[in-house]
Every structure is written in structure tokens, then in C-alpha cells.
Amino acid sequence: MPKKLDWIISGWALLAGILTFLIVLATTVNTAAFGADKIARMFGENVSGLSGYEDFVRLVISAAALMFFPYCQRQKGHVAVDLFAEQFSIQTQDVIESITLILTIIIALFLAYWMTLGMISAYEDFASSPILGWPNWPFYIPGVVSLLLWALVAAMQLSTKKGRQ
Template identity: 40%
Template sequence: MARAVILLDRVAALWALAGGGLLLGVVALTMANVATVAADRVAGLFGASVSAISGYEELVGLLVGAGAFMLLPYCQLRRGHVVVDLVLRRARPRIRHAVDRTCAGLFALAAALLAVMLARGAIEGAEDGIASRVLALPDWPFQVPAVVSLALWALVAARLSLGPPPPADA
């Protein structure tokens, strides 16, 4: 059991790193697009033009959507979500722990439900051939990381609701 917990924690951390890498790719893409716009301004002085990256906005939207979801399991593991503890601040540690576990269980249920619904939507989108307008990229491949992220988030939240708290350096 302890090995499974350690493995789950590591998978969540590696998945978040992959999501961060994806978001860094979006930053690089944005920098490249800004450079093309600047180059177009300079080229305009000489009667020439430089095209911006075609479909940039679509690609950024699809990649940010996937990358942001990839951060959620690790955020849950590290208890990085917003907590309003005005009421529980003075409660006994046992009560706070029970509330934390209950909330983690509710997060697990919500994330699992969202994973199922998003998976169904991705399958339906693939069957219907839904694609982006400019680049004609199918939407469903960009939803796969979100489905995996939600499933992983559900597992991490379930682990926190049922098992011991994560180590301080997880």
C-alpha cells in the first residue's frame, strides 16, 4: 500500500511537470508570435510583410486547457487549493482533519464525475469530427490529458480522504 501511495504521489508530480512543460511551450509559442508581429512592423517600413503564426489563438487555447488540467492533481496533493478556514481556525485538529478528509472525498467524487463526462464529450467530439476552425485540428486529442488529469486528481483526492496525509516533501 505504501508503495502505491508513493507511486501515485510521484506520478502526480511528474504529470504536473509535464503540464508545466506544456505551458512553457505556450510561452515560447507566444514569444514567437510576438516576434512575428514585431517583424511585420519592421518589414512594413520596407514595403514587405511577415505573417503571424496561423491559428495561434486556437493552439494556445487548446494547449493551455490541457496544461492547466495537468496541474490539478499535484495541487490537490500539496493542498494548494483555496481554503477558507475562518470557522475552522479555532477548531480542534481532529475536527479540521475530518473536514479535510471529507472535502478530499468530495473532490474525488467531483473529479471522477468530471473525468467521465469529459471522456464522453471527447468520444462524442471525435465521432462528430469536431475540429478547430483555422488549423482544423481535432479537439479530442487535447481533451485526453484533461481526462487523465481528472482521473489522477480523483485518485489523489481519494488517497487523501482515505489514507495518511502526504509527506511534507511530496
Template identity: 50%
Template sequence: MYAVVTRLADFFAMLGGAILFVIVLVTTTNTGAFILDRIVGPFGLNVSGLPGYEDFVQLAISGAALMFFPFTQASRGHVAVDLFVANAPMPVKWLLDRMWLTLTAGVALFLAWWMVQGMLEVRSDAVEAGVLGWPIWPFYIPGIAAMILWAIVSVSQMFGDARYA
């Protein structure tokens, strides 16, 4: 089970990276259009930027940034204060690890719950992106899924990770 969850966290991080890559491409294109417009502007030519660029970046980054949390948890990439527990007995390390994994899972589920509440409110209010006119609520889904996966990774580490076994 832990291996499946870890692979899913890897997939989320790769998908988040792909979204960031698209954001970089769109940003580069928009910046290039701005520079080109400044170059050809004196000649009476006009090169416009991408309409809705800011909307797209804001919506895309909102999910992509959260998609790295499960991978970071699966990699144990969070901050650990080993200095204080380096010489502690193994049962103490095990207990502290389980306590933090439980707290992490709880925080992730708490954030997922409030994101669901926010998504439902945004959906009921029919909020749309200003320029593109896209509904905002679907862009909550990757973040909610990432928070749930983050909690699942934390719980699976309690039973599948032999770090303090």
C-alpha cells in the same frame, strides 16, 4: 501508494509546465513576427505570423491548465478554512477532512465523466481546429487523465496522508 500518486501528480504538473513553456515560446514567436512585420512593412517586406497560432494555444492550454489540479491537491494547496476548525477536537478535524476529500474526489470524477462525454461527442462529430485542421478530441485526454488523477490523489490522501492522524 500515496508517494507514487504524489510523484505522478508532480509529473503531471511538470508536463503541464512544459506545455505552458511551449505556449509562451509560440506566443513570443508570433508576437515577434507581428512586431517585425510592422517594422519592415514600410519597406515593402512582409513577415507573417504563425498560421494556426490561436488554434494551437487554445488546444494546448485546455489540457495544460487542468494538469495542475492533482499537484495542487497533493500539496494541499486548496483553500482551507482553518479559522473555524483550528480549536476543534482532532476527531472533528479528521472527519471534516475526510468529508472534503470525498467531495473533492466526487467532483473530479464528475468532471472527468462529462469530459469523456464531451470528447466522445466531439469525436463523433469529427470536429477539427479551424486553421490547423487538427482533430479536437485527443486534446481532451490530458484533462480527463488529470481529473482522474485528482480524484485518486484525494482518495489516497484519506489513507496515506497523516495530516490529521
């Protein structure tokens, strides 16, 4: 795997981790506000939660979730059926891995294509979050990039595999 691609994938996963941290932070603050509101109501007061919390979490998680996939593929951290595959010969295991990599590339590119169409549709429809009013289409971009990176990593792994055979 080229060092630059490895660096991009690691940075992409780190950014996803930061987004996930922001989701956890917003959830913590919103939960604390809910608890504080219960106490404040006993004294005739109220504490409101974060306005647009649900919008924020929905949009950011839609971006962050797919951003881990390329890193996971690079680490070969995806689901593998090693329980029965390890009983096969090395050649059979290599064929299964090649087929899996090819299917991964096809699926990732297929999803990237449809996600791009969804992004264009969201842009043309002026789709936005109900509370915050943020446009939805920019949150598709990390997903499309993630799917393309995922396919690229799988393709690099496949080409490296072919080079060894």
C-alpha cells in the same frame, strides 16, 4: 501516498509545465512577429505571425490546465479557508477536511465522466481546429486522466486520514 503514484503525479505536472512553456514560447514568437510586422510595414514588407497560433494555444492549454490539479492536490495547495477553520478544534478541522476530500473526489469523477462524453462527442462529430485542422478529441485525454488522478490523490489522502484516526 505510494511512491509510484507520487512519481506519476510529479511527471504529469512536469509535462504540464513543458506544455505551458511551449504556449509561452509560441506566444512570444507570435508577439515578436507582430512587432516585426509593424517595423517591416514601414519598408513596404510584412512579417506574418504563426499560422494556427490560436488553435495551438486553445488546444494545448485545454490539456495543460487540468494537468496541474493532481500535483496541487498532493501538495494540499488548493484553496483552503484557514482563516476561520484554524479556530475550530482539531476534530472539527478533520471533519471539514474529510468532507472536502469526499466532495473533491465526487466533483473530479463527475467532471471526468462529462469530459469523457464530450471527448466521445468530439470524436463522433469529427470536430477539429479551424486553422490547423487538428482533431479536438485527443486533447480531452489529458484532462480526463488529470481528473482521474486528482480523484485518486484525494482518495489516497482520505484513506490515509482515516487510517490515522
